[in-house]
Amino acid sequence: MSAVNAAASARPRAGRARRRLPERLRPPITVLLGLVVLVALWHVAVEIFNIRPYLLPAPLDVGQALYRGLTAPLNSRVSLVFHLIITFRAAGLGLLVGGLLGVLAGVFAASSRVVDGFLSSYVFALQGLPKVAIAPLLMIWFGFGLTTKALLAAFLVFFPMFVNTYTGLTTVDRGYERLFTALRAGPLQTLMQLRLPGALVMIFAGLEIAVVQALLGAIVGEFVAAEAGMGILLKQYQAVSNTAAMFAALILLAMTGVVLNGIIRLLRGRLIYWAPERSQQSTLAPSE
Secondary structure, three states: OHHHHHHHHHHHHHHHHHHHHHHHHHHHHHHHHHHHHHHHHHHHHHHHHOOOOOOOOOHHHHHHHHHHHHHOOOOOOOOHHHHHHHHHHHHHHHHHHHHHHHHHHHHHHHHOHHHHHHHHHHHHHHHHOOHHHHHHHHHHHHOOOHHHHHHHHHHHHHHHHHHHHHHHHHOOOHHHHHHHHHOOOOHHHHHHHHHHHHHHHHHHHHHHHHHHHHHHHHHHHHHHOOOOOHHHHHHHHHHOOOHHHHHHHHHHHHHHHHHHHHHHHHHHHHHOOOOOOHHHOOOOOOOO
């Protein structure tokens, strides 16, 4: 009888597993269907309204431009991969520097009201400055190259990392804090064993935003002070009205952002395994 009962209880579980599978596949299928509809509407609009290629190229032209850019030799100046690597290097360095500084500043601000009052004023003042206006000044100081682009990326990364770290550290459950106090845990022990682990969900949510901001900062730097990269490539295509190639470069950047966001989400799920799945969702994701 026990075997019969086990088999009977296993059937509902199997049924639930089969019902879960379509739910997991639903988001990517929805995205693919939306993409197909968008491309179809794009193609129809170009054909019906006879839009000139320099205003809105046909999807096929954009696809051909993307293929040529991806398959060009890496040492070629028309290679999308060559320019993407240069942009990615600056964005990665900016993400590392800005992310570390943002987390450290958030930790210090959350640990002391005096530091909080001092840092927050300067952080929000710095955030209010237009980064495009800072770029020429950085170019004067550091010249054309990696440093200027990485610093611009770091400026954009710093704010979301600071705000999310500070918010995560200051919203830890008070019950746990009282428990650590009762156990006579020191400030450093409380920070490392309670507050930082509790803030990881918010820190990773900020990291999702920071990855995209890092790419944006590097490209803005390339518009102003660079010899190569996706920003300078877009400027060159704009100068010759090669709109199809511009669309191809923008599509590649969008795909890169999606891949990086997926990597961050995967790392978050692996590192914050104790947090509920709902709490691991990005702050940008709509609630169900």
